[in-house]
Amino acid sequence: MTTTATLPDLLDSVVIGGGAAGLAGAITLARSRRSVLVVDSGAPRNAPADGVHALLGHEGIAPAELLARGRAELAGYGGRLLEAQVSAVSGSEGDFTVALADGRSVRARRVLVTTGLLDELPDVPGVAEQWGHGVVHCPYCHGWEVRDRTIAVLGTSPNSVHQALLFSQLSDRVTLVVHVADVVNDEQRAQLAASGVEVLDARVAALESADGEITGMRLADGALRPCEVVVVATRMVARTGFLAPLGLLPVAHPSGMGEHLQADTTGRTAVPGVWAAGNVADLSAQVGAAAAAGTMAGAQINADLVMERARTALA
Numbered sequence: 001m002t003t004t005a006t007l008p009d010l011l012d013s014v015v016i017g018g019g020a021a022g023l024a025g026a027i028t029l030a031r032s033r034r035s036v037l038v039v040d041s042g043a044p045r046n047a048p049a050d051g052v053h054a055l056l057g058h059e060g061i062a063p064a065e066l067l068a069r070g071r072a073e074l075a076g077y078g079g080r081l082l083e084a085q086v087s088a089v090s091g092s093e094g095d096f097t098v099a100l101a102d103g104r105s106v107r108a109r110r111v112l113v114t115t116g117l118l119d120e121l122p123d124v125p126g127v128a129e130q131w132g133h134g135v136v137h138c139p140y141c142h143g144w145e146v147r148d149r150t151i152a153v154l155g156t157s158p159n160s161v162h163q164a165l166l167f168s169q170l171s172d173r174v175t176l177v178v179h180v181a182d183v184v185n186d187e188q189r190a191q192l193a194a195s196g197v198e199v200l201d202a203r204v205a206a207l208e209s210a211d212g213e214i215t216g217m218r219l220a221d222g223a224l225r226p227c228e229v230v231v232v233a234t235r236m237v238a239r240t241g242f243l244a245p246l247g248l249l250p251v252a253h254p255s256g257m258g259e260h261l262q263a264d265t266t267g268r269t270a271v272p273g274v275w276a277a278g279n280v281a282d283l284s285a286q287v288g289a290a291a292a293a294g295t296m297a298g299a300q301i302n303a304d305l306v307m308e309r310a311r312t313a314l315a
Contacts (some may be wrong), residue, residue, distance in 0.1 A: 001008065001195070002080040002081055003082075003246045004080045004082070004100075004104045004106055006080075006104070006184050007035075007037060007106055008109065008190075009037045009039055009107065009108070010109060011036065011106060011107065011108040012029065012034040012035045012038045012106040012108065012109055012110065012114060012305060013026075013034060013035075013037075013109065013110045013111065013301055014034060014036075014037050014038075014096070014098045014106060014110075014111050014112070014224065015036060015039070015109055015114060016038060016039050016089070016098065016111065016112070016113050016117050016118060017036070017038075017039075017040060017041075017113065017114035017115035017239075017256045017278070018039075018042075018070075018071070018114075019040075019045070019067070019114060019116055019278060019290065019296075020040045020066070020067075020070070020116035020278065020287045020288075020290045020291040021114040021116075021277040021278025021279070021280075021285075021291060021293055021294035022038055022040070022069070022112070022277075022278070022294060023038065023070035023071065023074055023291075023294070024070070024291040024292070024295045024298065025112050025114060025275075025277055025294035025295065025298035026038045026074050026079050026112075026294075026298065027070070027074050027079065027295075027298070028105065028294070028295050028298030028299050028302070029079070029141065029298045029301060030074060030077035030079035030301055031077050032127050032148070032298075032299075033078075034302060034305070035057045035296070036080070037072065037079075037082060037106060037108070038079065038080070038081045039081075039082050039086055039106075040081060040082070040083055040084075040099070041083075041084070041085045041086075041115075042083055043098055044063060044067065044116070044182070045118075046063045046117045046131075046183065046242075046287070047063060047064075047280070048132025048133065048134075049132045049141070049142075050062070050133070051063075052066055052287050053141055053142070053144065053145075053152070054141070054197055054286055054287075055286075055287050055288045056288065061242065062198055064246040066078060066121045066287070069235050070138055070309060072193075073093065079289070081148075082106075084101065084102060084202045084241065085100065085101035085102075085264055086100060086101070086115075086124045086242045087099050087101045087242055087259065088244070088245050089098060089111060089242055089246055089274075090245040090246065091107075091244060091245055092272070092273065093271075093272040093273030093274075094106050094109050094273065094308075095107060095109065095111070095273075096109070096110075096111050096273065097144075098111065106186075106217050109116055109305065110274075110301045110304065110305065110314055111220075111234040111272050111273065111274045111275070112267070112274075112275045112276070112277065112294075112297055112298065112301060113243065113261065113269075113274065113275065113276040113277075113280055114276070114277050114278045114280060114290075114294055114297075115203075115225075115238070115239040115240065115280050116239060116278055117236045117237055117239060117258070117260075117278055117279045117280060117283065118236070118237050118239055119131075119137070119234035119236060119240050119263070120234055120235040120236075120237060120258075121155060121232060121234055121235075121245070121255040121286050122154055122156045122179070122232050122234075124154065124179070124203070124204055124205075124206060124207065125206035125207065126206050126209065127154075127230070127232060128205030128206065129205060129207075129209070129211065130207060130214055130230070133212075134207075134209065134213060134214035134228075134230060135161070135207070135214070135230045135231075135232055136229065136231055136232075136286050137231060137232055137233065137234055138286075139153055139163070139166040139169070139170060139295060140286060141286060142210025143166075143167065143170045144170070144307075145181070146167075146169045146170065146171070146228075146229045147171060148170075148171050148172075148173075148272070149171055149173070149228040149229050150171070150173045150227045150228045150229070151167050151170075151171050151173060151174045151175070151227065151228070151230075151231060152174075152175050152177055152216075152217055152227035152230050152231070153167065153175065153176045153177065153203060153230075153231040153232075154177060154179055154217075154226060154230055154231065154232045154233075155173065155176050155178040155179050155180060156180045156182045156183065156233055157180070157183055157233040157235075157256070157257075158183055158256060159233040159256070160183055160184075160231075160233045161183065161184050161188045161191075161192065163197055163231050163233060164176040164192060164197050164222070164231075165191065165192065166211035167231055168195045168196055168197050168268070172198045174196070174199040175197065175199070175200055175225070175227070176199050176200070177180055177200045177202055177204060177217060177225065178191060178199060178200065178201045179202070179203055179204045180206060184199065189300050192214065196274075197245065197270050200225070200240075202219045202220065202221070202223075202225070203219065203220035203221065204217050204219060204220070204224065205218045205219060205220050205255075206218045207230055208224065211286075213228070214227060214228060214229065214230060214255050215315075217230070218292065221308060229278040229297045231236070231256075233260045234257075234258075235257065235272055236253075236257050236258035236259070236260075236279070237250070237258050237259050238250040238258075238259055238260050238261050238279075238280045238281075238283075239280065240261050240280060241273075243261075243274075244305065245308075246271050246273045247271070248261070248269055248270065248274060254288075255283070255284075257283050257284075258283055260280065260281055260282070260283050261276045261280050261281050262281070263275065263276040263277070263281040265296075265302070266268060266296055266300045267281070267293060267297030267300060268300070271300045275300065275301055277290070277293040277294045277296070277297040278290035278291075278293055278294060278298070281293070283303065292297070294313070
């Protein structure tokens with residue numbers, strides 16, 4: 001097991017977050033013979049899901065199995081992994097200190113942030129219990145699995161309308177239940193009707209289940225609206241509190257879906273020496289896109305270190 005005592009005094013890079021983006025970035029760095037440490041808290045966003053979909057060559061793989069394979073690949077190239085929680089990152093390019101919640105710390109020349117995000121679920125009883133199974137949010141992650149079923153979209157945000165239209169491609173039994181007023185306008189109601197989506201203006205009291213499966217929405221007036229699947233629009237918030245000492249804070253995402261860490265197409269953030277990849281920077285990235293972004297960021301970090309060495313040699 002990796003311990004801080006077995007690490008170099010100054011690593012080439014610390015990767016904070018051991019999901020698809022983090023492992024892909026770390027493997028890229030390790031293959032370039034960089035000393036790299038992944039610090040992972042062990043709380044992947046997709047843990048409740050039964051499988052990972054739309055990932056070429058790994059369709060349906062269990063999230064835990066995918067991460068286990070990635071960890072083994074990282075170890076094969078000499079990369080290290082430490083199961084711990086990061087509490088703060090301080091310092092500057094060339095010498096960052098990554099403080100851990102248990103009081104330990106490590107130092108690194110560069111930092112890659114791949115901590116992903118948290119999904120803030122609608123405050124309706126039953127939603128959290130079914131999250132990742134009977135309650136879903138992404139048609140590309142879960143759509144095929146719920147095709148042709150009776151789908152109810154819990155209308156809590158403007159994004160709910162977009163979800164209802166996307167899921168109408170997968171089933172002709174889709175209803176948008178307008179739980180929060182003003183999330184749908186007259187033009188959108190017309191679009192939904194033309195797409196075969198029913199719109200029901202009703203408050204939802206709770207989701208009801210039997211034998212682990214959703215049976216319907218219990219409305220505020222006591223009526224039961226039968227359905228097999230519930231679609232929700234979560235508020236997605238980047239997990240970046242530990243970056244506050246660097247002044248690197250999340251900002252509102254242009255889509256209105258939550259907050260993200262701003263980074264350019266290579267993963268560079270506003271703080272020199274700090275990169276970000278995956279859902280922490282791109283709220284809508286699926287596993288494949290997150291891994292690709294991690295690979296890009298890892299390559300950019302390596303190139304940055306190479307150029308730093310060249311400048312130093314010339315000087």
